[in-house]
Amino acid sequence: MPEGHTLHRLARLHQRRYAGEPVEVSSPQGKFAAGASLVDGQVFEKAEAYGKHLFHHYPSGTVHIHLGLYGTFTEGRMPAPEPVGQVRMRLAGRTQWTDLRGPNRCELLTPDQVDAIKARLGPDPLRRDAKPDLAWEKISRSRTSIAALLMDQSVLCGVGNVYRAEVLFRHGIAPMLPGRSLDPVQWKEIWTDLVALMRVGVRTGRIDTVSDEHLPEVTGRAPRQDRHGGEVYVYRRAGQPCLVCGTPVAHQELAGRNLYWCPACQPS
Template identity: 55%
Template sequence: MPEGHTIHRLARRHRNLLRGHAVTASSPQGRFEDGAAVIDGAVLLGTDAWGKHLFHDYGDHVLHVHLGLYGKFRDGSGTPPEPRGALRLRLVGGGHWLDLRGPTACELLAAPEVEARTARLGPDPLRPDADVERFLDRVGRSRAPAGTLLLDQSVIAGVGNVYRAEVLLRAGISPWTAGRDVTRPVWQAVWEGLVVLLRAGVRAGRIVTTEPEDRERPAGRARRVDAHYVYGRAGLPCRRCGTPVQRDELAARSIFWCPVCQPAD
């Protein structure tokens, strides 16, 4: 599932391509035909992202998209290609086109519904209005494992499985340590680490969490095999201490961690 940096990149991309233009909206697949008819001819006023949720503002209506596991946007300029397959939504305007396939959610919301939707989400480290105190209070009182809390979108929005594993390693927290057993300064460091990592992801369009000195090839662009400390590296040596990385299940997702750098209580 795309993590928060991807959705913020999409919001910026769509804003650059379509803002200020009247869009032609259609649903070749037919599953969003009524919604497409409502915004057909409307002007895109702006875009926004909160965690893994993308919003297009058309004035009286807001298009809400959650990509889920299989959703994907594609865009281009000029005449769009002939629609094929399960194309949920096509937007055309300003000499550009956007195609959306396979989202978990594609719906129109009124402003109060948008507010209700975002009110259920935790603070997003990529948003300038993020309420870090709300995050710190929530995790500091919780008996839930740290690795569970970071995937809970009502606790913190936009963090997925890769960022979860990587920021816990950087902070030296075992995924199974209860939130309330982690000190507030350490949780503060987790938040600040996520701000840095997510912003880097927005800039690069990929998740790279390693420092150059911890990579097999320190110079140049980080290769895929050098991109992470523990995520996807079960059985391989921890980049910091050499201990084999462990893998288990936590919050219905695979979790990767180093038992030495992240000792259990």
């Protein structure tokens, strides 16, 4: 599932390409036909991301998109070609078109419904209006592991499996540490690091978490080969040597998701 930096990157792209102008909105597949008809021809006011949620704002409502595991956007320059495959929503402006396929959610919402979605989400490290203390209030009272809490979108939103594993490694924190055992200074460091790492992700479109001294060109190791891209310390490196200490990276399933960590650098 795309992590928060991907949605913020998409919001910036759509804002740049469509905001302030009327757009054509359709649903070639038909599943979003009713919602599309209500905003078709209206001015695209603003695009914004909140965690893993993308919002397209129009005068008569907001299109809420959650990509889920399989949702993707494709795009090109006008004129738009005939739709290929199951296109849930097509957005067409003066010079660009964008197709959405396979999202978990694509729906037209009222302002109150949008506010309700935001209200159930924790603070987003990529939003300047985020309040990290709200996340700390929940973490500091919880017996749940910090690894699970970082993935709980009601605690903080936008963080996914990669950022979760990597930020815990970077701060030497055992993933199964109960939230209430986390030091407040550690939490501030985690939050600050997430803000910085995810902002880089927005700019580059990939997740890079490895410090300069551990990069392939410095250490002589082979660059990472993975469809997710980016240089990381532990994510999807189970059994491989830790880039810092050489200990094999550990792996287990936690709440249905794969968890990675270094037993030596992140001692229990």
